[in-house]
Amino acid sequence: MASTRTELAIKAGYLFQQRGYHGVGLSEILESAGVPKGSLYHHYPNGKADLALAAAEIAATEVLRIIDASFDEAATYRDGVTTYCYKLAKYFDIHEGKIGCPVSATLLGGPDNAVFRETLSAIYSRWMDRLAEHAVRFGQSAAQADHNARRLFLSLEGSWTLARARGDSNVIRELPSLVCEAT
Amino acid sequence: MASTRTELAIKAGYLFQQRGYHGVGLSEILESAGVPKGSLYHHYPNGKADLALAAAEIAATEVLRIIDASFDEAATYRDGVTTYCYKLAKYFDIHEGKIGCPVSATLLGGPDNAVFRETLSAIYSRWMDRLAEHAVRFGQSAAQADHNARRLFLSLEGSWTLARARGDSNVIRELPSLVCEAT
DNA sequence: CAAATAATAGACCGGTCGGTCTATTTGATA
């Protein structure tokens, strides 16, 4: 098992993704991670807010990892997009369709804090930049790559929401044909 | 002023859209609407949950109205999309960039309730269907129309999220060039 | 081994949560 500190952030992350920052109480997080309250405030002196930022950071990095894994093994840009969407759909299913974008529920639902919004904005930019890098690697111009990265990202955010509402991950799997021009 | 019942739902809606179902307390809703607690439970016997459903329904209808207003006065499908996005961006600005999709924060952030998810799913379908109807009206085939409606809807949901994170409504205004093929 | 530090453990606190309940006021109807 990961360190207590990491374990807390991961478990808190799952819960935040399901029911939002204010929808989850500390007691539930603590119980889910099997950790007493003293440990939480030892590792995260600012409590819930710290924990949410850490959880978002971990989730954001995990998504970057998935992006790389998807595009590194791809033959074309569209292949990468397809693999990426399938991996995310699988992730969605594993969590019983109760989970949305790994960071938006945590950070947008949180306190009206500027730090939260800026962190979220930075994470989104990181994702889009990475997607664009891969697009460039497959021969797209910088402008094309940015265009396609943003298009994919925005649609994906929407798909996550629609998938949760419908309880159906296929919405995510259908994305490639929606965002990529017909071959 | 609208009836107490409607006023409550509207004000509650704005607050839910900003901070999610669990992020807003009854006391704040009551204060915002200038209504005592007794009235709330008179008009909405099931309390907060009822109120959220009513708020979502009102917001959903308002969006349909905006869709119609945008496409009815348009010369082409793309014109309609552009007007639609501009209207929504303006709505976003009016509320100081603190507001997201008028229904997702309210219903997805709410109780883990099946009714909430089904209501949300139905609202989304209504929006996409209406968008597709207008697309057909501009000469698109049923398949094209569905494709474009879903593409617009998903990107728009994403744009709302990104706009909130960045505090910038231009993300929404840039949508038409992102989701419509180059003219 | 001794001392210091890190980490765990959980009792406890004031405040706020959503919800209930009784009382009063308002407005329609006879």
Place this chain on the structure above:
DNA sequence: TATCAAATAGACCGACCGGTCTATTATTTG
């Protein structure tokens, strides 16, 4: 005007919230 339901008003409740604090146990380090 008398009656009755609709609506308003807000005191009150137990539960839970995030957070603080002290005590104890592990772990490192001299």
